[in-house]
Amino acid sequence: MATPTVPAPPRAGTRFRNGLLTTALLLPAGLWYLVLLVAPLVIIVVFSFGTRAKNGGYAPDFVLDNYIRAFQRADPFVTSLQMAVFGTIGCLLVGLPLAYFLATRAGRHKGVLILLLVIPFWTSFLIRTYAWLLILGPDSGVAGVLQSLTGAEKIQILGTPVAVMIGLIYGYLPLMVFPLYVTLERMDRSLLEASKDLGAGRWGTFRQVTLPIALPGLVTGSILVFIPMMGEYVIPQILGYGRTYLMGNALMTDFLEARNWPSGSARAVFLIVIMVVTIAGYVWFLNRGRRTREVSVL
Amino acid sequence: SPGSSASPAVSAAAPTTAGSAAATPEASAAASASAAAAGPIESELFMYNWSEYISLDNIEAFKAKYGVTTFKYDIYDSNDVLLAKLQAGATGYDIAAPTAEYVPGMVEQGFLQKLDKSRLPNLVNIDPKFKGLWWDPNDEYQIPKDFGTTGVLYRETMIPTVPKTWKDFYDLIKGPASGKTVFVDSMGDVFVFPLKMLGFSANSVVKEELDQARTILLDVAPHLLALDSNKYGEKMAKGEASLALGWTGVLTQDMADTPDKGYVVPTEGSIFWLDTWVLLAEAPHPNAAYAFLDFIQDPAIQAEETNYNNYGTPNDKAKPLVDPKVLADPAVFPPDAVFALLEGSQDTSASTQRTDIWEEFKQHRGG
Amino acid sequence: MAASALPEPRRDPPTASDAAPDVEIIGVTKRFGDVTAVDRMDLRIARGAFYSLLGPSGCGKTTTLRMIAGFEQPTEGEILLAGAPIAGVPPYQRNVNTVFQHYALFPHMDVARNVGYGLRQKRIGKAEEARRVGEALTLVRLDGYGARRTWEMSGGQQQRVALARALVNRPTVLLLDEPLGALDLKLRKEMQLELKALQREVGITFVYVTHDQEEALTMSDTIVVMRDGLIQQQGGPTELYERPVNRFVADFIGTSNFMPGTIEEVDPATRLAAVRTDGGLAIRGRVTDDAATPAIGDAVTVATRPERLEAVPAEGHLPSTEGWTAIPGRIHQGTYLGDTTEFRIQTDLAGELIVRRQNATGAGASAGMGPGDPVLVRWRDAANLVLVA
Amino acid sequence: MAASALPEPRRDPPTASDAAPDVEIIGVTKRFGDVTAVDRMDLRIARGAFYSLLGPSGCGKTTTLRMIAGFEQPTEGEILLAGAPIAGVPPYQRNVNTVFQHYALFPHMDVARNVGYGLRQKRIGKAEEARRVGEALTLVRLDGYGARRTWEMSGGQQQRVALARALVNRPTVLLLDEPLGALDLKLRKEMQLELKALQREVGITFVYVTHDQEEALTMSDTIVVMRDGLIQQQGGPTELYERPVNRFVADFIGTSNFMPGTIEEVDPATRLAAVRTDGGLAIRGRVTDDAATPAIGDAVTVATRPERLEAVPAEGHLPSTEGWTAIPGRIHQGTYLGDTTEFRIQTDLAGELIVRRQNATGAGASAGMGPGDPVLVRWRDAANLVLVA
Amino acid sequence: MTAPAVARAAGRDVRRPAARRRIDRWGALVEVYFRAHAALTYAFLFLPILVVVVLAFNATTRATTNWEGFSLRWFGIALGDEVVQSALSNSFWIAVPNAFLATAFGTMAALGLQRVGKRIRLGFDVLTYMSIIVPEIVIALATLILFATTFDAIESWTGIKLKFGRETIIAAHVLFNTSLVLLLVRARLSGMDRTLVDASADLFATPWRTFRQITFPQLLPAIVAGFLLSFTFSFDDFVITTFVSGPGSSTLPLFIFGQVKRGVTPETNAVATMMLAFTLAMLLVGQLVLAWQARRSGRRSAASMAQIVTEG
Ligand SMILES: Nc1ncnc2c1ncn2[C@@H]1O[C@H](COP(=O)(O)OP(=O)(O)OP(=O)(O)O)[C@@H](O)[C@H]1O
Ligand SMILES: Nc1ncnc2c1ncn2[C@@H]1O[C@H](COP(=O)(O)OP(=O)(O)OP(=O)(O)O)[C@@H](O)[C@H]1O
Ligand SMILES: [Mg+2]
Numbered sequence A: 001m002a003t004p005t006v007p008a009p010p011r012a013g014t015r016f017r018n019g020l021l022t023t024a025l026l027l028p029a030g031l032w033y034l035v036l037l038v039a040p041l042v043i044i045v046v047f048s049f050g051t052r053a054k055n056g057g058y059a060p061d062f063v064l065d066n067y068i069r070a071f072q073r074a075d076p077f078v079t080s081l082q083m084a085v086f087g088t089i090g091c092l093l094v095g096l097p098l099a100y101f102l103a104t105r106a107g108r109h110k111g112v113l114i115l116l117l118v119i120p121f122w123t124s125f126l127i128r129t130y131a132w133l134l135i136l137g138p139d140s141g142v143a144g145v146l147q148s149l150t151g152a153e154k155i156q157i158l159g160t161p162v163a164v165m166i167g168l169i170y171g172y173l174p175l176m177v178f179p180l181y182v183t184l185e186r187m188d189r190s191l192l193e194a195s196k197d198l199g200a201g202r203w204g205t206f207r208q209v210t211l212p213i214a215l216p217g218l219v220t221g222s223i224l225v226f227i228p229m230m231g232e233y234v235i236p237q238i239l240g241y242g243r244t245y246l247m248g249n250a251l252m253t254d255f256l257e258a259r260n261w262p263s264g265s266a267r268a269v270f271l272i273v274i275m276v277v278t279i280a281g282y283v284w285f286l287n288r289g290r291r292t293r294e295v296s297v298l
Numbered sequence B: 001s002p003g004s005s006a007s008p009a010v011s012a013a014a015p016t017t018a019g020s021a022a023a024t025p026e027a028s029a030a031a032s033a034s035a036a037a038a039g040p041i042e043s044e045l046f047m048y049n050w051s052e053y054i055s056l057d058n059i060e061a062f063k064a065k066y067g068v069t070t071f072k073y074d075i076y077d078s079n080d081v082l083l084a085k086l087q088a089g090a091t092g093y094d095i096a097a098p099t100a101e102y103v104p105g106m107v108e109q110g111f112l113q114k115l116d117k118s119r120l121p122n123l124v125n126i127d128p129k130f131k132g133l134w135w136d137p138n139d140e141y142q143i144p145k146d147f148g149t150t151g152v153l154y155r156e157t158m159i160p161t162v163p164k165t166w167k168d169f170y171d172l173i174k175g176p177a178s179g180k181t182v183f184v185d186s187m188g189d190v191f192v193f194p195l196k197m198l199g200f201s202a203n204s205v206v207k208e209e210l211d212q213a214r215t216i217l218l219d220v221a222p223h224l225l226a227l228d229s230n231k232y233g234e235k236m237a238k239g240e241a242s243l244a245l246g247w248t249g250v251l252t253q254d255m256a257d258t259p260d261k262g263y264v265v266p267t268e269g270s271i272f273w274l275d276t277w278v279l280l281a282e283a284p285h286p287n288a289a290y291a292f293l294d295f296i297q298d299p300a301i302q303a304e305e306t307n308y309n310n311y312g313t314p315n316d317k318a319k320p321l322v323d324p325k326v327l328a329d330p331a332v333f334p335p336d337a338v339f340a341l342l343e344g345s346q347d348t349s350a351s352t353q354r355t356d357i358w359e360e361f362k363q364h365r366g367g
Numbered sequence C, D: 001m002a003a004s005a006l007p008e009p010r011r012d013p014p015t016a017s018d019a020a021p022d023v024e025i026i027g028v029t030k031r032f033g034d035v036t037a038v039d040r041m042d043l044r045i046a047r048g049a050f051y052s053l054l055g056p057s058g059c060g061k062t063t064t065l066r067m068i069a070g071f072e073q074p075t076e077g078e079i080l081l082a083g084a085p086i087a088g089v090p091p092y093q094r095n096v097n098t099v100f101q102h103y104a105l106f107p108h109m110d111v112a113r114n115v116g117y118g119l120r121q122k123r124i125g126k127a128e129e130a131r132r133v134g135e136a137l138t139l140v141r142l143d144g145y146g147a148r149r150t151w152e153m154s155g156g157q158q159q160r161v162a163l164a165r166a167l168v169n170r171p172t173v174l175l176l177d178e179p180l181g182a183l184d185l186k187l188r189k190e191m192q193l194e195l196k197a198l199q200r201e202v203g204i205t206f207v208y209v210t211h212d213q214e215e216a217l218t219m220s221d222t223i224v225v226m227r228d229g230l231i232q233q234q235g236g237p238t239e240l241y242e243r244p245v246n247r248f249v250a251d252f253i254g255t256s257n258f259m260p261g262t263i264e265e266v267d268p269a270t271r272l273a274a275v276r277t278d279g280g281l282a283i284r285g286r287v288t289d290d291a292a293t294p295a296i297g298d299a300v301t302v303a304t305r306p307e308r309l310e311a312v313p314a315e316g317h318l319p320s321t322e323g324w325t326a327i328p329g330r331i332h333q334g335t336y337l338g339d340t341t342e343f344r345i346q347t348d349l350a351g352e353l354i355v356r357r358q359n360a361t362g363a364g365a366s367a368g369m370g371p372g373d374p375v376l377v378r379w380r381d382a383a384n385l386v387l388v389a
Numbered sequence E: 001m002t003a004p005a006v007a008r009a010a011g012r013d014v015r016r017p018a019a020r021r022r023i024d025r026w027g028a029l030v031e032v033y034f035r036a037h038a039a040l041t042y043a044f045l046f047l048p049i050l051v052v053v054v055l056a057f058n059a060t061t062r063a064t065t066n067w068e069g070f071s072l073r074w075f076g077i078a079l080g081d082e083v084v085q086s087a088l089s090n091s092f093w094i095a096v097p098n099a100f101l102a103t104a105f106g107t108m109a110a111l112g113l114q115r116v117g118k119r120i121r122l123g124f125d126v127l128t129y130m131s132i133i134v135p136e137i138v139i140a141l142a143t144l145i146l147f148a149t150t151f152d153a154i155e156s157w158t159g160i161k162l163k164f165g166r167e168t169i170i171a172a173h174v175l176f177n178t179s180l181v182l183l184l185v186r187a188r189l190s191g192m193d194r195t196l197v198d199a200s201a202d203l204f205a206t207p208w209r210t211f212r213q214i215t216f217p218q219l220l221p222a223i224v225a226g227f228l229l230s231f232t233f234s235f236d237d238f239v240i241t242t243f244v245s246g247p248g249s250s251t252l253p254l255f256i257f258g259q260v261k262r263g264v265t266p267e268t269n270a271v272a273t274m275m276l277a278f279t280l281a282m283l284l285v286g287q288l289v290l291a292w293q294a295r296r297s298g299r300r301s302a303a304s305m306a307q308i309v310t311e312g
């Protein structure tokens, strides 16, 4: 029963007015995208074929060296990919049970608990990240506990990829939990009963019914956390002690320290293209044979 | 303690420099002079600067003295951001404080104004050894602000031997200080260590020399605790790190009450950096800017600056008024013997080889 | 061939009410907070029988099913499955299957995988699974639909899938919660016949929840009428329709004309009673509730079924013969219903009476039976049901 | 007092089919892509009439309503409201209101605000609005419910709110799309009577969509039977039931026994035909479709209604008198339905015949009428409906 | 199913009650696990915030994290600090207009998109997702360049000199946030019961009135959610702001980053703590507003801020 918000009578006048309205509605956003997204992207692409001006920045030119270098210097990208993938998995491992708990077990307190998930967002990301320095620091509780547990006389968490991973998961967990929660919440409970009724135990039911049905949320969540993780550069700086070098940091180096905008741009294009392709592929893959667009990116 | 100067409330309790400023005859004279020179002083001044790099008291004093009502102080956290903005064409500021080696580039790209010295009588106070340096042979575009050196910081009690040379430093990193060494996250400064150790220029862009430097860097990389320009002082204070390649500022800040702290400029030599005041080409408030540039070189005012940020001042007349403790600190005011070892740092960011090595180094964790 | 679908059909006749009961519900009460959904229920569901739980919305039907299936635990009392108590046995270990009201088909599986779900849990192997799924689909006349997506199918088809998904596990008892509720009339009537036939064929005990009395009458061996969690009456369709024990049942199953009155005399043996209605009518009829002990002066209600009444044009009164009640009235409205015509007749003695006449011969309206026409309504004493509650 | 609810009830009688039509649908076709939802439809809906659109799911009922309401534009043809063409007039300018299948009550407004919505759009002022909302609520027996939240109400109540919300605007025509579809049986039957009474009272033209033929028969003045977007037949309940023009209608309205056969002779005047069924039975009956021109040799279907057949134990054959058809058979199954009993009788000459008998006297099953018993099935020629399509 | 089979099925249950008990314990374990997991996760999420808040009350006089006793002085200092004040007011006066614009644009676009064909919708989707995928630093620099060059151009043509400042920051933030809102509102729209719109039209409401009286109230939760998220994002953004800020438009994150250079004094923590308090207050207000709105709009459970935030 897809019916337009406004019936479209054949009268030319009305149709024209409708067209006008539609345009008016789409204009601001469209304009913004055009000016502040498309144009910048064009700039980046143009730059990616230029050369570094004598004192840094961009000098017009048409060369492919930047791309060649981008490929030669793909390691940061690989590292980012690893971190992002593991980070996403981490968020999933932490987030899924939580979302499930919220959707099925939280009862009256659901509202509050979910609000609690949001609140961290409202404290400066930088400050929160710095707080982790204290928590994970050598003379901190965590390290102490681990040391007493493992018996090692000194455990260095900060400055290791582990610390970065913790930071990443911490920073983006809620983005994973929300979509998961929403899908689980909307899931038809009688499906779970049907499954149990047909002899599937708790785990069986989870594996064969809950998980597949939560898939759309899972995808959305994964993408929501994966994207920013790929571009992340503050967390590795602060918690990674600058010893974990991700794509974000590489871009910073190119654009700022080396002031080599062309090579930075080339890298950016490289990154964007790969991400678009992978994400599109991912979504397509999960959409095969499903109801139309059951899985959307957001 | 100096660190506390981070907070205005505390520095408010510090000696009232506003009074001393007003008291300085030549300052007021200069003021009137420059004021006379070109029209009235605007009521606004826009400054783009490192964070907390001038004393809030001085700002107040300045505003009071010249009737400047709005003094906008925005911060950048690296010359690169400053440059990026200028190169993109973002303007609107009157004064900025780039590090000296960036000045030539900025001049070349026309970001800076030639200074009218007649309007800056206080320039006479500047120490000659900061004049006519390569980045501004005729001192037309910049006024030395603060200087410091790049060297080795250490915790005496945490390392067996105090490093004298870059070689010592190298050995410590690979030995006792392994996993407890911090490098500042700054390409230019990091390259000083291998290049000087090898006896090359710290600013070298020669392929062979850089290749050798590379081996050393990759050699030490796995032993590093952190690459960090912000919190290395804290790390050392906490004992998380025992050795650092860095700047002197932290000695009097994060490490203020670390008794066994030490700083040395290795005998193979190092670089000194100089932060400078520049007048941006499209400064909307040139008169207020001139007023400030001169005002800040007033000995009393400058002394307050030094006391505030604990960096060496190139202003000779100011030294007598500086807190003796600070003045005595060789880390802040290196003796001439040491200074002789220092090379002015240059902008070498054009070398893609450096960048590639730098990235490789940053990613190299050994194993 | 459908018979081959489930190789081991029960031998015993559907209505062997004496057979060992498959489900025994003993003094079960279920409370949700202060709502008592099911109240001190006792029920023995005979093996292979088609049992219906009938009652208005909210009377506790679903709750009862859910307790048998194991989704709810009784607050009091206990439930036996095939003679064994099952308290604490989780649903997935009970040999009982449910057809849910809205089917609850798994949207992410095709038909075959839906139907095979239960078998896969028992790890019976691909081949065996495929075979039995095939049989089950044949049984519900959906051969070849295995690869379909459930949400591509019509309501009736989905309903069949749900059925197959449950039957393929050969449960001891099959629970159905208003399985036809979502279908439209025509389809519902077809599915009713199908379901009944299917149950006969596989001989599995069906416990069937509905609030549609016609459905219950058509399909059931035994009907349990519930109200507010309490069982009102249970028995075969005939018994419930012919001898409802109280006004609620008489009203809920079929239509009735009610005449409140008081007992004037009653014969304990034959349980025949003479009742004086509040309308002043003298009526004789049998007390339906065997449990009751009617006494003179008791307030009762006399119920009559519309099809047991006949209305004839009032010219020339025929003598009200013995064993008959006959009262004059006026036709208020006649509604043509195709196979029958329903007359609403206004009488002084018994208020408005509904009379249903089968259109055995031609068009509905006939001479002297138009609105406003005077008529005589009459019925046999046998048609009088004396309800003590 | 209910009558006072809508101060200006139409005066003209409900079934004045000659009155100026409120809605005229002239050669309207509606296509969605390649689906033809409505096909060359012609319809004149008389003022004050109760019209029903009856048909299986997907036959185009809702689409028709939506075109009258203005949510869809006809692909071809035109629609007149009270004589005026309304192409291009948006819904909110048509004096027509709809009761939606699932009521579509506004969740963020209470009952009163829901009902008053239409009036507010016309800015008639608070006091007037309050008054008329009050009246409308009274009309649907919901006085005092104004402040209720719609989702707190039962299905039946919600349905009434939707009704009030539409009626309060005094539309020329009221469109109802399966308004009772969501209610359970008992409630549905009550609401049917209410709706019908209401329509009589306010005298507004009702166009009523349903796929429940019993509902249509009970309520309608005129029934339009649709199939795949095509009108099959329209007329009063009696006409449709007694003289269905084709097999589809005969099957969709009521139940029928079908016997395919060929015409052996036919009288153009009386339209009486002699038919030889494929079973070899010689049958006489009237051709129902006046439009048709039956000829000898035409393939036809003879339909008989179960209630027009009677089955008697087969002992002592009574002579098959003139004007009767009588064939022997065996009872295959008897289903007790309370007011009636339905026998499925296996005959050699006419296949399985359904015979419905009203339980006018006592219990369903009676002597000699058990499964397997031989019986004689017989019916008058008048019961034979000769369907040419 | 034959009778013996039934007996077997039953027998299993009777003869091995052990099995039953085991199962029940499993059930209990699962419950325990979920609770524990949730508890730990919340601890994980709030530990850092706790640290920040505690340190805000540190009586130290320096940029240190060693606990030197309880004091409120840093709140005083923070409140008295002009830099903080201007940073705060900047952040606020950037975040609020940005949120309004983004919410308006996003909602409008969402509504517009259901009135257009597949092709246009696809185009918008691509842009929307792009704006989320492109790394901040990249878009930031590119935007900076874009602004600078256009400003120059404008100046050379018209002589009007546009300056970097709050406006430029807002403009840049609005981009990402519009996408955010667009997605939220569209999700809500797709879940909305369209027959309500028909019903409204049927009851003589013009399209505009239908929007005002039916569609908008239904979309409100998503819109509010979008607004809050936009506000947060803008308030907390560092990278983009750094690049497109102008004289006197430094925001709180920039201030904090500067602080970090010198070592975080409790002042920063005090600011953060006050922010947190402010936020909680805002959420509370929002909750009340919603409760009120819900009382009028009767969603079964009064739409909580929680739902709103989970709209995504
Ligand atoms: N989980 C529950 N929590 C609280 N009350 C409940 C619950 N389940 C059912 N009830 C209440 O128990 C009573 C019986 O509910 P039940 O669903 O068994 O009725 P029903 O006969 O199935 O009705 P319907 O025909 O509408 O399905 C109702 O009053 C209902 O409100
Ligand atoms: N908006 C639409 N787009 C495409 N096809 C449609 C649309 N609306 C209806 N149809 C098709 O038109 C045909 C008639 O639909 P309609 O809803 O009128 O049937 P109906 O008689 O109302 O069925 P039901 O009794 O199930 O409501 C169906 O085949 C349906 O698939
Ligand atoms: Mg139920």
Ligand SMILES: [Mg+2]
Pocket: D061, D062, D063, D177
């Ligand atoms: Mg329909």
